[in-house]
Amino acid sequence: MNEDTITRNYNDLLDRIAGILASARTKVVREINRTQVLAYWEIGREVVEFKQKGKTRGEYGEHLIERLSKDMTKKFGKGFSERNIEQMRKFYLVYSQKAQTLSAESTNLQKSKTLSWKTKGGKFETVSRKSIIRQTLSNQFEPMLSWSHYCELLKVEETLARSFYEQEAIQNNWSVRELKRQSNSMLFERLALSRNTKAIMKMAEKGQIIEKPEDAIKDPYILEFLNLREETSYTENQLEQALIDKLQYFLLELGKGFTFVARQKRITITNRHYYIDLVFYNRLLKCFVLIDLKTGELDHSDIGQMNFYLNYFKENEKREDENDPIGLILCAKKDDIFAKYVLGGLSNRVFASKYKLALPSERELKLKLKSIPKMLEEKMMNANMVGKIDSRSMID
Template sequence: MNIQIDKSFFESIRQLLLKAQTGIVKQVNHIMVQTYFEMGEQIVEQEQHGQHTTDYGSYVLTELSKHLNAEFGKGFSRRNLELIRKFYITYKNAKSVISQSLSWTHYIHLMRIDNEDERSFYQIETENNQWSVRELERQINSGLFQRLLVSKDKNKVKDLALTGQILEKPLDAIKDPYVLEFLNMSEQSTYSESQLEQALIDRLEHFLLELGKGFTFVGRQVRFTFEEEHFRVDLVFYNRLLRCFVLIDLKIGKLKHQDLGQMQMYVNYYDRYVKTEDELPTIGIILCKDKKDAIVEITLPKDNKQIFASKYLLYLPNEEELKRLLE
C-alpha cells in the first residue's frame, strides 16, 4: 500500500508539542517566581519576630539554608535566600506586578536596578518585546532608559515607568547615542563607512534590537534617480508603528552641515515620490562618530520633526561616561 501523509500534518503536530512545552516552561517559571515571593514574605515576617536580636536575620537565613538543602538539594544557599528576601522587599509595593512571562533570572537582573521607575520600565519592555535574559542585560548595560529620556520631557519619566516605550511621534523612536558594541569594532581601529555598514548588515538582528520597536529592514544602498542624477541611501528601514520610512546615513567622522542638507534631500524625495498618502512623513537619522548640537540647530528648521543626528558608540559606556554623554 503506497500511502503518503502530508508533511504539514507532522509539522502541525510538532508545533502543537512545542507550544505545549513552552507553555509548561512558562507555567513552571511563574509558579517558581510566585513561590519565591511568598518565601521572601515569610522570611521577612520571621525576621521581624526577632527584631530585638541584631543578628537574628542572619541566623534565620543560615538555618533555613541548612534545612532546605538537606531536604531539597542544592539551590538554597544563603546567597540565594538573600535574593529571595530582596525579591519580596523590592516588589511588595512595586508599580509593576510580578509577570507570568519573566523567569527568576530576569528578576535577578531587574533587582539590581535601584531606581523604581527605571526597573519598572525594563520589566514592561522585557514583557512586551519578549527579551531573553541576555537581551535584558544588554539593554540595561547600554542605558536604554536614560538614552530615551534625553529626548523627552522630564515629566515623561513616569510614563516610561508605567507603560514602557510608546511610539507616537518620530522623536519617540530616536536615541542619542546609539550603542553598537555588538559590532566588536574597536574605537581606535580604522574603518570606512562601507565597512561600518557591512558590519551592521552582518549583525542586522542586533541592530534592529538597538533601533527599537517596530523597525523592519528594507534595503542597503537603496538607489533613486532624480534629474538624471543617482543617489543612494545607506540603510532604509520602515517603522510599522509610526507607519513611515526611516532613512539612515552613516558618517564615521564629524557631522557637517552638508550631511544634514543631503539627508533633507533624501527625506524630501521619499515624502514626495515614495511614501503613500496614508503613510506619515519620512524620518532621517544621521549616525555619526561626533557632532555638535549647535550645527544641527542652526542648519535645520526650528520646527524640524523629521531629521535627526545621533552619535554612535562602539562600546558599552560605564555609568559615568553615559551620564557625561547625556548631559
C-alpha cells in the same frame, strides 16, 4: 486514494500533533516559571518577616540566610545558595509594593493546595501549611517573566528604570541576555533625556510608546556589538558592513517597529546616481527611516544631503496611506548647539544622533542612575515655571 495523498494527509496529521505538543509544552514551562517566581516571592516574605521579629534577631542575627542556605541545599539540592536566598528576600522587598497578601481563609483559596519539592534522594516532599502558594499576589502583580529575568531587574536600583525594563522585556519577549544588554546600555536613561516628566512616568509604567518620530529616536546609539575599537580608524563602508553583519543586534538597538529595507539604496536623478546608506521602515510610525552614517563630526552638508534624500522618498517612494519619511544621521561626534541651529526650520524631519562603540562604564551607569531623580525634579520645576509664566500672561 493514491499514495501521495495518503502521505500528505499523514504529514498534516503529524504537523497538527506536533503543534499540540509544542503548545502544551510552552504552557507547562510558562506555568512552572510562574509557580517558581511565586514560590520565591513567598520564601522572600518568610525570610523578611522572620528577621523582623525581635526575638529572632538575637538568636540568628546575620547568619539566618547562611543557615537557611545550608539546610535547604541539604534538603532540596541546588538553587538555594546564600546569594539566591538573598535575591528572594530582595525580590519580596522590591515587589511587595505591587502585591497584596490575601488571607489563607480567602474564598478563592483551595485548602488542599500543596507545593512539592524534589529532594536530593529523588523523593517528593510536600509542604503544606494553609498553603505555601496561597494566592499571595493580587492582580497588580502577575509574574510574566522568568526568575532569571527578575534577578536581572533587581540589579536596577532606580524604580522608574526597573519598571520600564520590566515592561519592555514582557512586551518584546526579551531574553535575559537582551534585557541585560538594554539595561547596561542605559536605554531608559537615553530615552528619558528627551522627554518631559509626564512622558517619563508614562514610559516607566507602560514601556516605550512610539506615536511620533521623536519617540523612536535615541541619542546616543550604543553599537558595542560591532566589536569595533573606538581608537581605531575605520571607514563608513566598514561601519555599514559591520551593522549589516550584526543586523539582528542593530534592530534591537533601533527599537520597536523597525524592519530592514535596503542598504546602499540607489536613487537616480537626471542620470546621476546617489546612494542612501541604510533604509528601514517603522510599522508603528508608518514611514521610511533613512540612515546616513558618518564616522566624523556632523556637518551642515550632511543635513542638506539627508534633506535631499527625504524629498526624493516623499515624492517617489511614499504611498498615500503612509507618513512622510524621517532621516537619522548617525555620527561619531556632534556639537549639540550646532545641531540645534542646523536642524531647525527644516520641512522634513531630520535627526542627528551620536553613536558609541562601547557600553557605558560602571561609573557612567551609576552617575546616570543617580541623575534620574534629579532630572525629574528639574523637569517638574521647569514645567511649573512655564505654568506660572502662562498664568501671568493670561492675567496680564
